[in-house]
Amino acid sequence: MLDIQTKTFEQLNTKELYDLLQLRSEVFVVEQDCVYQDIDGKDQKALHILGYRGSKLVAYTRIFQPGDYFDEASIGRVVVSWHERKFKNGYKIMNASIKAINDHYNTSEIRISAQTYLKTFYNNLGFKEVGEEYLEDGIPHINMIKS
Numbered sequence: 001m002l003d004i005q006t007k008t009f010e011q012l013n014t015k016e017l018y019d020l021l022q023l024r025s026e027v028f029v030v031e032q033d034c035v036y037q038d039i040d041g042k043d044q045k046a047l048h049i050l051g052y053r054g055s056k057l058v059a060y061t062r063i064f065q066p067g068d069y070f071d072e073a074s075i076g077r078v079v080v081s082w083h084e085r086k087f088k089n090g091y092k093i094m095n096a097s098i099k100a101i102n103d104h105y106n107t108s109e110i111r112i113s114a115q116t117y118l119k120t121f122y123n124n125l126g127f128k129e130v131g132e133e134y135l136e137d138g139i140p141h142i143n144m145i146k147s
Contacts, residue, residue: 027079047064063101
């Protein structure tokens with residue numbers, strides 16, 4: 001069971017902020033061997049979707065209202081701890097993020113910048129590819145929309 005919490009930046013305590021930055025670094029920087037600027041000044045505008053197993057943060061996204069990142073609402077920094085992926089926690093955190101966008105921003109139109117190798121995962125959640133593949137931080141990505 002994944003315990004999902006939604007918090008603004010101001011509601012995050014120091015441990016929660018540390019844990020989410022650690023999880024993002026563990027997957028995006030270490031596992032994917034990608035050097036990039038994770039702390040990008042956008043966390044302050046985002047709602048943070050935190051997925052816990054017990055007291056351990058194992059899944060995370062951040063969501064934005066329309067206009068803060070893209071014209072549409074958006075989901076980013078989608079991350080699940082390596083050991084937790086077999087439990088379908090990627091689907092659980094994404095479904096919670098989609099619901100949070102509906103609840104907080106009253107919209108169902110969502111744009112994401114997805115790592116290309118995860119297209120099928122996002123297709124299964126109702127996202128469709130738009131535009132051409134591009135490189136972001138050396139990793140192939142594609143824009144996807146859910147409406």
